[in-house]
Amino acid sequence: MSEPATLHVIKPGLQNSVQDLGRPGWRHLGLGSAGAMDPIALQLANALLRQDLALPVLEVCGGPVQLRFEQDSAFALAGADYEVLLDSLPCPVGWPHAARAGQVLRLHGPRAGRFAYLALPGGIAAPALMGSCSTDLASGFGGPQGRALRAGDALQAVVAAADLPGGRRRGLPAFMAPAVLDLRVLPGPEAALFHPEAMAEFWRADWHASSRSNRMGCRLDGPALRRPDRPDELSELPSHAVLPGVVQVPPDGQPIVLMADAQATGGYPRLAVVIEADLPRLAQCAPGQRLRFLPADEAQARAARRRSLGALRCQCQALLGL
Secondary structure, eight states: OOOOOSEEEEEOOSSOEEEOSOOOSOGGGTOOOOOOSSHHHHHHHHHHTTSOTTOOEEEEOSSOEEEEESSOEEEEEEEEEEEEEETTEEOOTTSEEEEOTTOEEEEEEEEEEEEEEEEOTTOBOOOOBTTBOOOBTTTTBSTTTSSOOOTTOEEOBSSOOOSOOSSOOOOOOOOOOOSEEEEEEEEOTTGGGSOHHHHHHHHHOOEEEOTTOOSSEEEEESSOOOOSSSTTGGGGOOOEEOOTTEEEOOTTOOOEEEOTTOOSEEOSOEEEEEOGGGHHHHHTOOTTOEEEEEEOOHHHHHHHHHHHHHHHHHHHHHHHTO
């Protein structure tokens, strides 16, 4: 007789799905990487349970979500600041918790940020395809069902662990959104084709994250970046390679920063590329978040990546008790 499901989905929320760190290395075959929008928060959620940082978790990008525990289980949440209740008791993000069979976990919000990550012991059971258990929503495969959660779905923890990890419990500070998020960018392949006035506007504008953003791209609201001298030249580009972080400018002039579910090719001009270290912070931008772009070079991008990985390593070591 098979083990009962760990979680039963009562209310699935909005496009919530099972994700891990993605499946890089397949873009030459037209397949995007998928994976967590905020890979740092995903790894911290697993670290709270003192387990492999890359295990698949449930990515929550909008409530309300209701999940019923079908068996006793430990769990942990990291990332955006949701209001979380286990039955009627507050259950803060950033800490490990234990639930008993029959208890209902409710997530409302978020109050700050966008993406939270729910980790279960041993990860969430899902078949690995091309080295990853991540759900590719565009292609319809990966994860337990190859799609976003629906009411009635079941999620199974790989390990039956009813109690919290031993040792001193440690947590994470609540997510706080900055007043203005600075995004460091490298020049894109078509940056030189833009009119100097458009480039000046790109640097000085007060951009805002749009409510139309999703896992494919963060859309920005602000001034239209147009080419008054040659308005049609940039709309006639052949398809070219794109990847997460690329800043595309469609015909309406409103930039789109490609994110985890970015397609492998696109035809819009690539004005800039957000550095890897800043993409998780961009992923957590709620609609209306103020943004500005700052120029960076390759050396600065590499140094920022090293600092980001070093900070994550220190946080995880503290949570793992190392």
